[in-house]
Amino acid sequence: MxxxxxxxxxxxxxxxxxxxxxxxxxxxxxxxxxxxxxxxxxxxxxxxxxxxxxxRRLASFERWMAALVTAASVILAIIETGRAAGLLAH
Structure with a gap:
């Protein structure tokens, strides 16, 4: 035992x-x-x-940076989709 x-x-x-x-x-x-x-x-x-x-959790600064990068990526994707569809000028 x-x-x-x-x-x-x-x-x-x-x-x-x-x-x-x-x-x-x-x-x-x-x-x-x-x-x-x-x-x-x-x-x-x-x-x-x-x-x-x-x-491990992200620090406040790291969460803000991740949110900003995500928002910028979404905005750029919308702009590029609009350009590809011919809705926006180059």
Whole structure:
């Protein structure tokens, strides 16, 4: 039988993390790998029973830029469609 408390006790390596890693981030020990799991039907990743969520959202500036580029593309498509149909002069 698996001793989950023992695995949790040694889930990280005892050596210090590389200096370029963010503070508080530790490497997973070989025992700690046992705490990773995958949900059978959804394929979602879990660490010690908690879902690992990786989501990145665009910043406000990036959303505005995306909206402007989309609007400009739609306007240009309308203009070019009008030119192709002979409704607008070149």
């Amino acid at each position: 698996i001793d989950w408390d023992r695995i949790r006790q040694y889930r990280h390596v005892v050596e210090p993390s590389p200096p370029e890693w963010p503070a508080g981030v530790k490497a997973i020990s070989l025992n700690g790998v046992s705490l990773l799991g995958v949900h059978e039907s959804t394929g979602e990743l879990y660490w010690d029973g908690q879902q690992i969520v990786t989501a």
